Amino acid sequence: QQQVKQSPQSLIVQKGGISIINCAYENTAFDYFPWYQQFPGKGPALLIAIRPDVSEKKEGRFTISFNKSAKQFSLHIMDSQPGDSATYFCAASSGAGSYQLTFGKGTKLSVIP
């Protein structure tokens, strides 16, 4: 019930291509869905987040698409660059208590020149 399932585990994309990472959840109480970007040896950085009242949110080359009925959300990275090579985590929160996040297991993205 509390899980967030993330796929794929790893992804290789050509420079300039579109990277797509998907997540699915079961808990209908979740109402906040962030994505984090983590470079090796660094802490995860909040990249972009969405609430369920909208179906899409865009910030620069990064877009979250959200499908409430399917309980799925995805991260799209347009014009992927080698500097985007990192591990990406999706997460979800219901806001209950301390606003804990339930994380997916991560996707290692490699953007090749």
Place this chain on the structure above:
Amino acid sequence: SQTIHQWPATLVQPVGSPLSLECTVEGTSNPNLYWYRQAAGRGLQLLFYSVGIGQISSEVPQNLSASRPQDRQFILSSKKLLLSDSGFYLCAWNPGFYEQYFGPGTRLTVT
């Protein structure tokens, strides 16, 4: 602006030795604080969280403990380290709302 600090950045400790990792947040008050562990190439495991001074909730039974002696200070401790305690320890905070921000992490190697 808010800043989160963790120290030390790296630590190598022998099995059976004690541990103390510190996390402090600047520029905010009464944050929610979290400790996570990340094994090599793995996801984020929530260990402890705190919604206020002296209030600690444990998510996973561990060889670890946490304390919050001051509003913006969060400490992770162990009396006797195990090999399995090796990992990347991350502190995080949120301002009592959804956005959660991570610190730079501490790389712990138990030998």
